[in-house]
Amino acid sequence: xSPEGTGTGTGMITEPPKAPATAYDGLARxxxxxxxxxxxxxxxxxxxxxxxxxRALDSRxxxxxxxxxxxxxxxLSSEWGLSWTLAAKLLGVSQTSVRxxxxxxSLTPENRRGVARLVAxxxxxxxxxxxxxxQASWLEMRISEESTLTPADLYAMDRCELLFDLAALRCPxxxxxxxxxxxxxxxxxxxxxxxxVKGPDGLPSIVMRDNS
Amino acid sequence: xxxxxxxxxxxxxxxxxxFELRIPYALSLADRAAQAQVWEKIKERxxxxxxxxxxxxxxxxxxxxxxxxxxxxxxxARTLGVVVGPELVSIESTHYRCFExxxxxxxxxxxxxxxxxxxGFSRIGLRYINxxxxxxxxxxxxxxxxxxxxLLGATEIPADGLTSRRLGGEVEYGGADGLRVVMRYxxxxxxxxxxxxxxxxxxxxxxxxSFLIDLDSYWENAPDDDLPVFSTEAIVEKTSRLxxxxxxxxxxxxxDQLRDIFRKEPR
Numbered sequence: 001x002s003p004e005g006t007g008t009g010t011g012m013i014t015e016p017p018k019a020p021a022t023a024y025d026g027l028a029r030x031x032x033x034x035x036x037x038x039x040x041x042x043x044x045x046x047x048x049x050x051x052x053x054x055r056a057l058d059s060r061x062x063x064x065x066x067x068x069x070x071x072x073x074x075x076l077s078s079e080w081g082l083s084w085t086l087a088a089k090l091l092g093v094s095q096t097s098v099r100x101x102x103x104x105x106s107l108t109p110e111n112r113r114g115v116a117r118l119v120a121x122x123x124x125x126x127x128x129x130x131x132x133x134x135q136a137s138w139l140e141m142r143i144s145e146e147s148t149l150t151p152a153d154l155y156a157m158d159r160c161e162l163l164f165d166l167a168a169l170r171c172p173x174x175x176x177x178x179x180x181x182x183x184x185x186x187x188x189x190x191x192x193x194x195x196x197v198k199g200p201d202g203l204p205s206i207v208m209r210d211n212s
Numbered sequence: 213x214x215x216x217x218x219x220x221x222x223x224x225x226x227x228x229x230x231f232e233l234r235i236p237y238a239l240s241l242a243d244r245a246a247q248a249q250v251w252e253k254i255k256e257r258x259x260x261x262x263x264x265x266x267x268x269x270x271x272x273x274x275x276x277x278x279x280x281x282x283x284x285x286x287x288x289a290r291t292l293g294v295v296v297g298p299e300l301v302s303i304e305s306t307h308y309r310c311f312e313x314x315x316x317x318x319x320x321x322x323x324x325x326x327x328x329x330x331x332g333f334s335r336i337g338l339r340y341i342n343x344x345x346x347x348x349x350x351x352x353x354x355x356x357x358x359x360x361x362x363l364l365g366a367t368e369i370p371a372d373g374l375t376s377r378r379l380g381g382e383v384e385y386g387g388a389d390g391l392r393v394v395m396r397y398x399x400x401x402x403x404x405x406x407x408x409x410x411x412x413x414x415x416x417x418x419x420x421x422s423f424l425i426d427l428d429s430y431w432e433n434a435p436d437d438d439l440p441v442f443s444t445e446a447i448v449e450k451t452s453r454l455x456x457x458x459x460x461x462x463x464x465x466x467x468d469q470l471r472d473i474f475r476k477e478p479r
Contacts, residue, residue: 005428006337007230012410
């Protein structure tokens, strides 16, 4: 039979076995379509947002890059509170390189851009996501209790879009971890067989946990 | 008034005749004010109006409903109803006398539509629902001699001494130009297809044993074909073509014995 017989929608003709199901089927189909539209729109909005954030960071980097590299490096420490270890990690270079740059040794154009981009990123974090206080320590915190990954790791992986989502609380930590690596538990999971403790010399050391 | 071309049974078992025209979403029929303009033209025969309940999805802020439902209009006797909405025009009669009279009424209703603002039509359906009730018949096999034997074929299947309690079947016939007829038939001990508590008064409100002959004749615009322009004449002409197989199938489904009942016995 035709999906909907003639005159079935006006209340005069009732078809007991089909009518209730048809009513719910129709409603379920409509709501399903709304969900599909919402889902597609969400994906579109996410893609557009990511693209615009990337462009905003690029644009800010271009402006910051006009400043002296040594001055920018000083800012990383004095204004943003980054340790040189953390700065080197974020820039993807050794601490020795950072030390040389601070002594006004020349940077490659790519490294100069990297420094400018890091400053631009920190500026965006402060202006667009003011809820994140003390950006330096936030970058070093683990994203989740169950992972060793930190925001600094994500920055080093060039996943700024995930960092912005994390900062805005748009994405729960586990979703961020899955976006980084679907197998993150194996790759970046916390190994609970070991623990970091303060040794007799006062320095941190790794020891086996006592599970007895 | 045109004279009927086929025999009119004084006690026909016809519970309702429904005509339905499906149209692409027409903004000119979407809101109540626009529907009221149609009603203004036909209110002489259909003075009663009421909103037709319809499923609606509310989106956005609470209280914002995307569209108003169709408008139902009916005559004072509540045996003739018209429903007008942005996607359909429906006519129902529970006091049908002959096709010619129904066709005249269809013409009357269609003439009130804002034809220039309706893109076309995608489906026309004409449906006749007969619920035949004859005293002292309780089981499907007892309809033997009253309805055509081929409709009762399955009751003759040996069932280890068991008696058939319910019978039902559906056949779809297809013809040229997208014309189709769905014939649904069956015997049941109780129940009704036509809602006796619906918006129109039905000829009977009985719900005892009955034999259903439900004939739904329709035309659908094929997906590959252009949508035909909304034209009253074209719609009426197609509807007349839909009527012919209904009459023939009904006559083929009943016997002379039942015809005599329709001719003589009061319902």
